[in-house]
């Protein structure tokens with residue numbers, strides 16, 4: 001590492017979460033001298049560390065489905081993609097499949113069907129009887145729409161069976177999202193990428209109308225003609241520092257989010273027999289969690305409170321009332337799950353954009369790029385984001401007018417075309433979005 005007061009790199013990446021590390025790997029592989037700067041002590045200590053790391057393809061827009069299908073391939077080819085050893089070992093991708101339950105929202109079911117057919121994603125349609133046979137520990141009654149326990153409708157009996165579900169055999173989860181960042185870091189370092197931890201970016205430097213580097217909280221600066229904001233829930237603060245916050249049509253903000261851990265239904269080895277699932281009828285998503293637990297996340301149903309917070313000052317303890325609501329909901333679907341006394345889980349932040357789709361773009365400040373607004377749903381896409389951002393930076397720095405003519409990226413694994421205009425900071429709110437964590 002350069003130890004002068006002012007170090008120089010080709011590109012500074014603010015953040016070493018899963019996206020920042022994947023961008024570092026891709027850029028350093030292409031010969032760019034990168035430096036990731038993170039205020040935390042290690043890669044993946046930000047919102048990535050508490051990610052459920054579910055890899056699924058149920059997005060509401062065509063580009064979202066295509067991008068997730070492309071992104072999903074990286075996890076299957078992880079060792080090859082990382083290209084080097086990691087003394088901590090490599091992550092495992094658990095391809096356990098995903099069950100997507102749909103009820104009265106037949107329109108969304110039809111849309112996902114249609115998009116999966118278009119993109120060529122394998123799936124199986126299952127009716128309630130077929131699901132009951134495959135998942136005997138689950139009750140496939142129709143209880144929705146989601147409500148809260150203070151609402152009498154919360155306690156009603158099932159109104160017949162759910163309409164059906166889509167089984168996606170290629171979906172799954174990564175059990176250790178922080179380790180995936182370490183793997184990416186080692187991959188980037190093998191190509192010459194550098195990382196600086198326990199260091200906070202406090203300012204964005206400009207010269208002659210373009211970005212020139214960053215100021216750091218230790219009083220030093222780093223010069224670079226390219227700076228990429230990948231600061232997760234702190235992204236809006238970095239955009240404000242760069243003076244580009246106001247020019248962006250789509251904004252980002254930090255949303256508090258809880259995920260709960262409960263013991264698996266009695267007698268079920270959920271690590272073996274369980275799957276990933278998304279259940280809009282009850283209003284939760286789930287996956288197996290080590291120790292034969294079920295990890296429960298909320299789909300942020302309309303009846304649940306949304307808490308936008310200061311990312312440096314928010315309550316990190318589990319809200320017992322919300323925990324109770326989530327677990328009660330889940331026990332309708334998995335009746336033998338029981339209700340543990342102790343509230344366990346994690347609290348973290350989504351970096352939510354106005355339409356819950358990410359922003360992968362340049363900005364009005366030449367040389368300053370953003371990979372932000374990941375809205376609780378972009379862990380799975382990290383590898384594809386690395387490629388997309390590296391292609392974008394190469395094109396824009398080569399003189400391409402991305403704002404006028406959005407770049408089309410060809411996915412390295414699937415050959416699918418990803419229209420990066422869909423992730424522009426200047427887009428209007430995308431009406432096809434689910435406006436939720438589904439993306």
Ligand SMILES: Cc1cc2nc3c(=O)[nH]c(=O)nc-3n(C[C@H](O)[C@H](O)[C@H](O)COP(=O)(O)OP(=O)(O)OC[C@H]3O[C@@H](n4cnc5c(N)ncnc54)[C@H](O)[C@@H]3O)c2cc1C
Nearest residue numbers: 015017018019039046047048051052054201232374379380
């Ligand atoms: C509870 C939860 C569950 C989720 N579940 C899923 C899921 O199942 N599937 C899925 O695909 N996605 C999921 N997501 C979303 C996914 O985890 C995120 O989209 C992804 O991890 C974002 O990665 P990142 O690198 O952009 O951000 P982060 O991991 O937040 O990294 C940003 C980094 O920037 C650093 N930083 C911030 N400000 C500064 C500064 N001024 N100076 C230096 N460093 C700074 C931070 O320390 C941090 O390490 C979930 C998210 C959460 C919170």
